[in-house]
Amino acid sequence: MSAEMAIALGLAIPLFGMALMLLFGRWPNLRDTVMVLTAAGMFTTVLQLLPRVAAGERPSLHLFEMMPGLSIAFEVEPLGMVFAMVASGLWIVTSLYAIGYMRGAKEKNQTRFYAFFAIALFSALGIAFAQNMFTLFVFYEILSLSTYPLVAHKGNEEAKRGARVYIGLLLGTSIGFMLLAIIGTWWLTGTLDFTDGGIMAGHVGHGMGAVLLVLYMFGIGKAALMPFHRWLPSAMVAPTPVSALLHAVAVVKAGVFTVLKVSVYLFGLDYMKELVTTDWIMYVAAFTMIAASLVAIQQDNLKARLAYSTVSQLSYIVLGAMLVSQISAIGGGMHIVMHAFGKITLFFCAGAIYVATKKTEISQMDGLGRRMPFTMGAFLLGALCVIGAPPMGGLWSKWHLILGALDSGQQLMIAVFLISTLLNVAYLIPPVIRAFLRPPKDGYKGGIKEAPLLCVVPLSFTALAAFAMFFLAGPLRGLLGGMFPT
Amino acid sequence: MIEHLPALQVVLPLLAAPLILFLVRWPTLAWAFTTAVAWATFLVAALLLEQVWGGAVISYAHGGWEPPWGIEYRVDTVNAFVLLIIAGISAIVMPFARDSVEQEVAPDRIAWFYSAFLLANAGLLGIAITGDAFNIFVFFEISAIASYALIAMGRDRRALLSSFNYLIMGTIGTTFLLIGIGFMYMMTGTLNLADLAERLPEVRDTTTIRAAFAFIAVGVSLKLALFPLHLWLPNAYTYAPSMVTVFLSATATKVAIYVLLRFFYSVFGAEFSFGELPMDHVLMPLALLGILLPSIVAIFQDDVKRMLAYSSVAQVGYIILGISFATTLGLTASMLHLFNHAITKAALFMALGAIVYQIGGTQLNRMAGIARDMPWTMAAFVIGGLSLIGVPLTAGFITKWYLLLAALDSGYWPIAVFLLATSLLAVIYIWRVVEVAYFRERPADAPVVREAPLALLLPTWTLALASILFGIYTALPVAAASRAAAILMGGY
Numbered sequence: 001m002s003a004e005m006a007i008a009l010g011l012a013i014p015l016f017g018m019a020l021m022l023l024f025g026r027w028p029n030l031r032d033t034v035m036v037l038t039a040a041g042m043f044t045t046v047l048q049l050l051p052r053v054a055a056g057e058r059p060s061l062h063l064f065e066m067m068p069g070l071s072i073a074f075e076v077e078p079l080g081m082v083f084a085m086v087a088s089g090l091w092i093v094t095s096l097y098a099i100g101y102m103r104g105a106k107e108k109n110q111t112r113f114y115a116f117f118a119i120a121l122f123s124a125l126g127i128a129f130a131q132n133m134f135t136l137f138v139f140y141e142i143l144s145l146s147t148y149p150l151v152a153h154k155g156n157e158e159a160k161r162g163a164r165v166y167i168g169l170l171l172g173t174s175i176g177f178m179l180l181a182i183i184g185t186w187w188l189t190g191t192l193d194f195t196d197g198g199i200m201a202g203h204v205g206h207g208m209g210a211v212l213l214v215l216y217m218f219g220i221g222k223a224a225l226m227p228f229h230r231w232l233p234s235a236m237v238a239p240t241p242v243s244a245l246l247h248a249v250a251v252v253k254a255g256v257f258t259v260l261k262v263s264v265y266l267f268g269l270d271y272m273k274e275l276v277t278t279d280w281i282m283y284v285a286a287f288t289m290i291a292a293s294l295v296a297i298q299q300d301n302l303k304a305r306l307a308y309s310t311v312s313q314l315s316y317i318v319l320g321a322m323l324v325s326q327i328s329a330i331g332g333g334m335h336i337v338m339h340a341f342g343k344i345t346l347f348f349c350a351g352a353i354y355v356a357t358k359k360t361e362i363s364q365m366d367g368l369g370r371r372m373p374f375t376m377g378a379f380l381l382g383a384l385c386v387i388g389a390p391p392m393g394g395l396w397s398k399w400h401l402i403l404g405a406l407d408s409g410q411q412l413m414i415a416v417f418l419i420s421t422l423l424n425v426a427y428l429i430p431p432v433i434r435a436f437l438r439p440p441k442d443g444y445k446g447g448i449k450e451a452p453l454l455c456v457v458p459l460s461f462t463a464l465a466a467f468a469m470f471f472l473a474g475p476l477r478g479l480l481g482g483m484f485p486t
Numbered sequence: 487m488i489e490h491l492p493a494l495q496v497v498l499p500l501l502a503a504p505l506i507l508f509l510v511r512w513p514t515l516a517w518a519f520t521t522a523v524a525w526a527t528f529l530v531a532a533l534l535l536e537q538v539w540g541g542a543v544i545s546y547a548h549g550g551w552e553p554p555w556g557i558e559y560r561v562d563t564v565n566a567f568v569l570l571i572i573a574g575i576s577a578i579v580m581p582f583a584r585d586s587v588e589q590e591v592a593p594d595r596i597a598w599f600y601s602a603f604l605l606a607n608a609g610l611l612g613i614a615i616t617g618d619a620f621n622i623f624v625f626f627e628i629s630a631i632a633s634y635a636l637i638a639m640g641r642d643r644r645a646l647l648s649s650f651n652y653l654i655m656g657t658i659g660t661t662f663l664l665i666g667i668g669f670m671y672m673m674t675g676t677l678n679l680a681d682l683a684e685r686l687p688e689v690r691d692t693t694t695i696r697a698a699f700a701f702i703a704v705g706v707s708l709k710l711a712l713f714p715l716h717l718w719l720p721n722a723y724t725y726a727p728s729m730v731t732v733f734l735s736a737t738a739t740k741v742a743i744y745v746l747l748r749f750f751y752s753v754f755g756a757e758f759s760f761g762e763l764p765m766d767h768v769l770m771p772l773a774l775l776g777i778l779l780p781s782i783v784a785i786f787q788d789d790v791k792r793m794l795a796y797s798s799v800a801q802v803g804y805i806i807l808g809i810s811f812a813t814t815l816g817l818t819a820s821m822l823h824l825f826n827h828a829i830t831k832a833a834l835f836m837a838l839g840a841i842v843y844q845i846g847g848t849q850l851n852r853m854a855g856i857a858r859d860m861p862w863t864m865a866a867f868v869i870g871g872l873s874l875i876g877v878p879l880t881a882g883f884i885t886k887w888y889l890l891l892a893a894l895d896s897g898y899w900p901i902a903v904f905l906l907a908t909s910l911l912a913v914i915y916i917w918r919v920v921e922v923a924y925f926r927e928r929p930a931d932a933p934v935v936r937e938a939p940l941a942l943l944l945p946t947w948t949l950a951l952a953s954i955l956f957g958i959y960t961a962l963p964v965a966a967a968s969r970a971a972a973i974l975m976g977g978y
Contacts, residue, residue: 064958142879152925155925159925160925175909
């Protein structure tokens with residue numbers, strides 16, 4: 001398969017799959033089979049690009065020119081490759097899980113749900129492969145809009161309110177700040193192409209550059225920098241597969257991915273070093289990291305706690321970009337992967353618990369380990385990965401991030417990373433302790449009674465994958481090193 | 487034949503209008519005849535645009551009386567583009583009209599209705615095509631009187647009052663225009679626009695000419711509903727029959743904007759309008775207020791049709807803002823928005839027309855849960871709404887992009903920020919409707935509603951898809967708009 005073909009197919013498959021799912025809406029089994037096949041097809045197509053990108057190539061596809069000089073075009077570079085693999089790979093697992101969850105929880109409008117899910121994946125891939133900021137922005141907005149119906153899925157007052165906050169903040173920041181920054185960049189530099197070493201140096205003065213950086217960083221609302229993080233907890237009203245794939249992986253990672261892209265390929269690390277606001281954003285990210293963790297500790301609702309944890313973890317990656325060293329940027333890229341595996345496991349577990357027991361609060365989870373040992377075991381592995389403890393993949397991304405802080409001489413940030421890790425332990429481990437070490441409050445005496453198999457298998461798989469990443473960190477780092485060709 | 491195209495453009499609908507009255511007893515036949523005329527007019531407009539595309543100017547002397555003595559029709563890319571918008575919208579609205587008008591207008595009035603429609607159409611086309619100042623006034627009156635009749639045929643009795651209101655305001659507007667034209671004639675002895683442009687510089691330092699300028703500016707601003715002269719518009723749009731709202735919202739204010747551009751740039755010249763007279767400083771604050779306040783008012787409307795009417799006032803503000811930059815880029819944005827907004831708003835009002843057809847009204851609370859029963863209609867509404875907001879891959883985004891560039895180009899950073907902030911207001915008022923239509927339960931006592939008939943859906947979707955198409959494939963409108971802007975900046 002030629003590279004252009006692979007890019008085009010990768011984008012076309014989810015759309016085609018969506019059309020088929022709408023067509024087969026009346027036959028749930030057929031529809032769900034189509035969904036799994038679509039996800040698998042998309043992942044294998046994306047994989048076709050891996051050898052080329054690993055070899056240092058940048059396969060590209062020019063679709064069409066929208067306005068003079070502004071094209072919808074794609075180019076696959078290492079970071080985008082990694083993001084595309086994570087999103088499309090985890091879609092397979094999530095679609096299996098979603099079948100189990102949606103049927104187990106007897107959700108309505110499943111066809112609509114799956115159809116918008118496919119569009120969300122389509123746009124995530126568009127973001128991953130975007131050759132320029134304009135293309136990225138277009139897909140970024142499609143992603144916001146296509147996930148709105150997923151968040152509002154239940155249709156009750158709470159879901160509507162959550163979805164309103166969700167779409168309001170995401171559209172508001174992207175239109176209010178990011179679009180302005182993009183147009184400013186275009187006006188000043190005459191290009192929006194992602195270029196090695198950035199496009200700003202020599203075109204944009206440092207004052208203007210500093211303003212643009214702030215506009216970009218807050219404009220990328222999906223990266224959930226405080227004070228624009230509220231949409232993420234609000235989105236937790238969505239069914240759990242959405243929280244798992246979209247709000248732990250695709251949507252939020254699209255945000256931090258954009259942060260990395262903008263930093264590395266628009267600003268360029270050397271230019272960013274000279275901007276006064278880089279440090280400001282770094283402090284904002286550090287604050288978000290700590291503050292969100294502190295909020296997470298106080299949440300009793302499991303999904304809310306995980307959501308705030310995500311807010312905090314996203315700031316690791318933003319911080320990685322703001323440390324402006326190559327190592328920390330690579331560490332940020334690695335964290336996209338590691339956190340994805342860890343957090344999706346945790347969300348899968350939360351959903352499995354809900355399907356099996358209708359429990360949503362951590363205080364209700366006493367003794368749950370006897371009833372759902374696989375789920376809670378996976379929860380432990382996922383938690384360890386997010387914490388960054390060995391033997392999980394999360395260790396390596398934090399390792400690189402801290403190395404990056406050393407590299408750029410930001411000792412304070414090392415302390416922030418360490419404190420945040422301790423806080424991670426403080427909010428992720430108690431549920432596990434409750435589940436395994438305390439007796440059940442409701443006097444549950446029965447044996448093992450897990451969620452449906454289609455829920456338990458995917459979450460075990462992602463937990464094991466998070467473990468496997470401990471050993472696969474080397475190749476991943478090698479691949480991401482391609483972001484900085486010397 | 488080809489050389490008589492400019493005349494045909496107006497004569498076709500103008501002559502067809504009285505002929506329809508022979509068909510009073512056969513409403514369907516009247517409709518079919520009107521449709522045929524509308525499409526023929528559209529074809530003529532397309533041919534005209536093709537002829538002037540390369541930058542040529544067609545001058546057509548009526549009755550062989552050479553300009554500046556006779557009435558001249560003068561077509562360049564600027565008004566060919568406007569003609570295409572008017573003729574295109576009236577062609578697309580006709581298939582939609584049959585069912586919609588049949589339901590909303592009494593059967594014995596349908597032929598009269600179409601007759602008035604063709605007159606309004608002829609009037610608007612005439613305004614755009616003519617190169618004669620007095621002729622502009624005449625066509626303004628033709629289109630306006632026909633529009634009063636069209637609006638008054640709305641089912642709601644408030645349509646009468648709205649129409650009367652529009653009549654008063656419209657008459658003041660055209661009277662002012664006439665006074666302005668009269669002053670200019672007094673000073674130069676000519677009514678031909680090109681001739682005026684040539685002769686005005688000698689006398690332009692006189693109070694008379696400045697007064698003429700002021701009368702024309704205010705008169706035309708009334709017609710184009712520039713804030714705060716927009717008060718006639720919301721009621722007129724709300725209570726008019728659906729088809730009329732679609733047609734007027736997409737064309738009537740646009741033509742008035744064209745006239746403003748013609749006078750400011752071609753007749754008086756940019757240097758006079760924006761250099762000696764501070765029109766940029768007059769228009770800009772009005773445009774900004776005109777964007778902000780109606781957008782906020784729109785959020786609080788309970789009738790969706792009325793909400794969109796206020797949104798139309800705001801959109802006029804965007805177009806005027808582009809003009810007030812007095813740069814080629816700003817004009818490009820404005821010309822582009824004439825086109826993009828015509829498509830978008832027509833699609834939105836058509837979707838509402840389909841809803842009126844099925845449930846008899848557009849009050850927000852009556853639309854609860856309607857998306858389940860009318861999925862295609864509401865999907866088209868959502869697409870139109872996204873374009874109105876200016877989401878990427880819709881026509882509205884292209885306009886916004888150009889308008890923002892124009893603002894940066896003129897060094898107005900704060901206005902760029904303002905534009906983005908106000909587009910969020912559009913998010914709010916569109917989203918209110920989306921939420922009610924999609925996520926609220928249908929009231930238990932509500933009658934069963936079915937999807938609108940295909941005859942209503944097809945034109946609606948044509949426009950909805952067009953507003954996506956022109957958000958992706960922008961070569962045609964962008965080229966037309968930037969050529970038109972260059973011509974306007976270059977003087978007559």
